[in-house]
Amino acid sequence: MHPVCEAVQKAFPEAVLGVSEAYQTPTIEVQRDSLIPVATFLRENGDMDFDHITDICSVDYPEDDERFEVVYFLHSLPHRQRVVIKTKVLEDDPTVESVTSIWQGANFLEREVYDLMGIRFQNHPDLRRILLPEDYDEGHPLRKDFPTEGKGWRCSFDFFPDLAEQPRSEIDRDAAERERQVFARSNGENGHQGESDGLQREEEFLLNMGPQHPATHGVLRVVLALKGERIVKATVDTGYLHRGVEKLAEGLTYGQIIPHTDRLDYVCAMTNNYAYVRSVETLLGLAVPERSEYIRTIVAEMQRIIGHLFWLGTQALDIGAMTVFFWTFREREELLDMFEALCGARLTLNYFRVGGVDSDFEPDLVARLSRFLDEFPGHIDEYDTLLAKNRIWLSRTKDVAVISAEDAINFGLTGPVIRGSGVAYDVRKFSPYGAYGEVEWDVPVGKYGDTYDRYWVRMEEMRQCCRIIRGCLDRLPDGPIMADAPDIVPPPKEQVMRDMQSHIHHFILFTHGFHPPAGAVYCPTESPKGELGFYIVSDGSARPYRMKIRSPSFVHLGALDHMSRGYLVSDLVTMFGTYDVVMGECDR
Amino acid sequence: MKAFLELVTFSEILVGLKETFKHLFTPSITLQYPHEKRNLPNGYRGMLSLLRYSDGVEKCVGCDLCEAACPSRVITVVSAEVPGEPTKRYAKEFFMDMTRCIFCGLCVEACPVDALGMTKEYEWAVYDKRSLHLNKEQLLEIGDRAFPERERPVQDQYHNVATFNIGLPQIPQKPS
Numbered sequence: 001m002h003p004v005c006e007a008v009q010k011a012f013p014e015a016v017l018g019v020s021e022a023y024q025t026p027t028i029e030v031q032r033d034s035l036i037p038v039a040t041f042l043r044e045n046g047d048m049d050f051d052h053i054t055d056i057c058s059v060d061y062p063e064d065d066e067r068f069e070v071v072y073f074l075h076s077l078p079h080r081q082r083v084v085i086k087t088k089v090l091e092d093d094p095t096v097e098s099v100t101s102i103w104q105g106a107n108f109l110e111r112e113v114y115d116l117m118g119i120r121f122q123n124h125p126d127l128r129r130i131l132l133p134e135d136y137d138e139g140h141p142l143r144k145d146f147p148t149e150g151k152g153w154r155c156s157f158d159f160f161p162d163l164a165e166q167p168r169s170e171i172d173r174d175a176a177e178r179e180r181q182v183f184a185r186s187n188g189e190n191g192h193q194g195e196s197d198g199l200q201r202e203e204e205f206l207l208n209m210g211p212q213h214p215a216t217h218g219v220l221r222v223v224l225a226l227k228g229e230r231i232v233k234a235t236v237d238t239g240y241l242h243r244g245v246e247k248l249a250e251g252l253t254y255g256q257i258i259p260h261t262d263r264l265d266y267v268c269a270m271t272n273n274y275a276y277v278r279s280v281e282t283l284l285g286l287a288v289p290e291r292s293e294y295i296r297t298i299v300a301e302m303q304r305i306i307g308h309l310f311w312l313g314t315q316a317l318d319i320g321a322m323t324v325f326f327w328t329f330r331e332r333e334e335l336l337d338m339f340e341a342l343c344g345a346r347l348t349l350n351y352f353r354v355g356g357v358d359s360d361f362e363p364d365l366v367a368r369l370s371r372f373l374d375e376f377p378g379h380i381d382e383y384d385t386l387l388a389k390n391r392i393w394l395s396r397t398k399d400v401a402v403i404s405a406e407d408a409i410n411f412g413l414t415g416p417v418i419r420g421s422g423v424a425y426d427v428r429k430f431s432p433y434g435a436y437g438e439v440e441w442d443v444p445v446g447k448y449g450d451t452y453d454r455y456w457v458r459m460e461e462m463r464q465c466c467r468i469i470r471g472c473l474d475r476l477p478d479g480p481i482m483a484d485a486p487d488i489v490p491p492p493k494e495q496v497m498r499d500m501q502s503h504i505h506h507f508i509l510f511t512h513g514f515h516p517p518a519g520a521v522y523c524p525t526e527s528p529k530g531e532l533g534f535y536i537v538s539d540g541s542a543r544p545y546r547m548k549i550r551s552p553s554f555v556h557l558g559a560l561d562h563m564s565r566g567y568l569v570s571d572l573v574t575m576f577g578t579y580d581v582v583m584g585e586c587d588r
Numbered sequence: 589m590k591a592f593l594e595l596v597t598f599s600e601i602l603v604g605l606k607e608t609f610k611h612l613f614t615p616s617i618t619l620q621y622p623h624e625k626r627n628l629p630n631g632y633r634g635m636l637s638l639l640r641y642s643d644g645v646e647k648c649v650g651c652d653l654c655e656a657a658c659p660s661r662v663i664t665v666v667s668a669e670v671p672g673e674p675t676k677r678y679a680k681e682f683f684m685d686m687t688r689c690i691f692c693g694l695c696v697e698a699c700p701v702d703a704l705g706m707t708k709e710y711e712w713a714v715y716d717k718r719s720l721h722l723n724k725e726q727l728l729e730i731g732d733r734a735f736p737e738r739e740r741p742v743q744d745q746y747h748n749v750a751t752f753n754i755g756l757p758q759i760p761q762k763p764s
Contacts, residue, residue, distance in 0.1 A: 252659055255657075255694070256657070256658075256659035256694065257659070258692075259659050259690055259692035259694065260659060262692075263690075323608050327611075330617055333617070340628070340629055340632065341629040341631070343631065343633075344629070344631040344632045344633035344693065344706070345632075345633045345691065348690065348691065348692070350692045350693060350694075359631070382607055385603055385604055385607045386604045386607060386608075389600035389603075390600055390601065390604060391600065391601075490697075493697075493702070496700045497700060497701065503700065506698075506700060507651075507653065507700070510653050510656055510657045510698040511653065511656045511657075
């Protein structure tokens with residue numbers, strides 16, 4: 001038995017209902033009432049030290065006595081160990097104790113579970129709907145008895161102005177009685193005589209930022225409580241771009257989901273494809289040909305460069321530097337043209353397939369890519385000349401949105417955001433996949449956890465991307481690009497009309513799809529934004545029983561309130577930029 | 589002292605301006621779009637179309653595989669027997685709701701007879717959404733326009749395809 005399971009079972013003999021070690025992940029099923037003691041044990045015991053909460057997921061089994069299952073994914077960064085905790089909940093009493101007191105990052109994750117599955121978390125500080133509108137009263141859409149098409153609910157907010165209403169002919173020029181009293185009282189208390197005294201009152205000011213705001217990188221709304229120009233509290237309101245991809249995926253075969261994952265983080269479609277395909281392959285236990293692994297690594301790193309260029313351009317634009325935006329988009333364009341030659345699309349690429357990739361690298365493309373790699377480090381230096389020492393850039397980024405390493409881990413942050421705080425957590429190094437274990441590269445790590453450090457980390461990452469791509473191109477092996485697995489991978493097109501066996505396989509795979517074994521797997525991948533993971537529960541059919549997307553943008557927004565308190569309103573724009581949020585991924 | 593001089597002379601801004609100034613003399617990469625157009629690569633995933641063989645016969649055999657493969661339910665195929673030839677089938681009706689299409693190319697990949705093709709056309713903005721609900725004739729017309737070079741009939745290319753129910757010698761016209 002795995003040492004973690006053993007230790008938990010030893011400490012809580014009657015609470016542990018079962019352990020398993022499927023897909024090399026220790027999974028412990030505990031009783032609902034002893035969830036908090038087990039979680040505290042895992043968090044605080046020095047040998048365990050599960051300090052990072054990756055995700056919380058819920059699965060609905062309508063036939064079971066205990067209908068819902070809540071799944072916690074914990075990660076111990078010091079010991080590089082993952083563990084999955086499961087607990088079952090009754091339909092009549094769907095409540096679990098909240099773990100927000102142990103991991104603050106659980107706040108948003110639990111709200112999402114409540115919103116979509118209807119499981120209530122006791123002692124949660126702010127249990128409200130998060131993705132769906134607050135007046136949504138049709139139930140919880142991820143339950144199996146909720147139809148995918150929805151129940152015909154429409155928001156009661158009237159988007160269209162009432163045209164029959166008469167315009168108001170006069171405006172009240174006098175302040176209301178209530179407001180005048182405030183002035184009167186402040187006059188009396190201060191005991192001053194003067195005209196301006198009435199304006200010197202202190203109260204919180206609520207400011208609505210977004211959803212239509214050019215600096216929020218999508219449709220994100222933040223309600224700010226301000227004191228003067230300082231932020232007292234920032235309440236994030238997401239869900240304006242919620243499409244229900246997780247629900248849609250339950251009705252699609254595994255192959256059909258790939259184009260839908262493109263639309264999660266539309267800036268970096270390749271990495272979404274990669275994360276999804278890797279999860280399915282882990283579920284199937286399918287090995288991918290070596291050439292395909294290298295190609296996947298190369299395109300994922302090209303996509304990371306694109307993602308970081310996009311981030312750099314927009315963040316600089318938000319802060320007020322315009323030139324960088326044009327220059328980064330010039331380089332991005334070159335990479336997008338390469339993608340276009342490779343797979344025929346620029347943004348929604350749909351390039352990965354379960355078992356390999358769609359098309360092979362042509363020698364012409366390899367030459368273009370190496371020419372790009374020769375020039376690109378020079379371009380990064382160009383951006384640095386404009387920004388790295390610029391006093392406006394420094395004053396807008398240094399000591400802005402600081403988050404300590406401890407807090408960053410506690411909030412479950414990943415990617416460049418956590419690396420900027422000095423935590424060298426990178427999935428590519430922790431559990432190497434693709435060709436990352438075979439080429440040389442380093443993980444850049446910041447120091448103070450401010451916006452400037454995260455900027456530096458991302459700039460350095462682009463240089464490392466060049467190293468990885470160069471290393472992969474030098475070693476790019478020959479061979480097939482699709483795995484030899486006739487029950488999963490469709491046969492080559494030219495054989496379909498020539499050979500009866502291929503013909504049958506082709507038809508079966510495109511109508512039925514393939515059937516992975518029953519089981520559940522969580523597979524993390526390092527996307528440019530952070531750790532992107534897909535948790536897939538399979539019941540042995542051709543469609544996933546439940547698919548949960550662990551999107552880094554969503555988890556990062558959970559820390560926005562913590563990070564923004566005390567800063568100026570204008571720094572909030574920097575914060576959106578430094579998270580590199582993409583709402584398509586955040587809202588799913 | 590050096591730091592002070594850099595501070596008062598705005599040296600880092602001057603260095604940045606020098607870099608931007610250099611870019612004045614680099615060739616422009618902007619395309620004046622409606623007047624100039626990009627060269628698209630061959631595998632470009634643009635507007636969908638239906639194809640024909642070189643003798644004018646439609647390739648589609650109405651097998652419904654594209655409909656099954658489509659992740660956003662764009663395609664509707666109504667398949668029918670070729671009158672007088674009960675072993676052969678064709679697509680009597682073929683609809684594509686292009687407002688839903690996500691241009692993933694899975695239908696092209698699924699088609700066993702390569703009857704679907706993705707063209708390089710992308711300027712399909714319309715005023716009326718309903719005009720994007722294309723029928724078979726419109727899709728064939730796009731195919732004729734975008735792929736002037738047609739493939740030879742399959743029975744000419746390979747000799748063992750007769751069992752697979754394609755290569756229709758004559759296709760009946762849709763009753764109008």
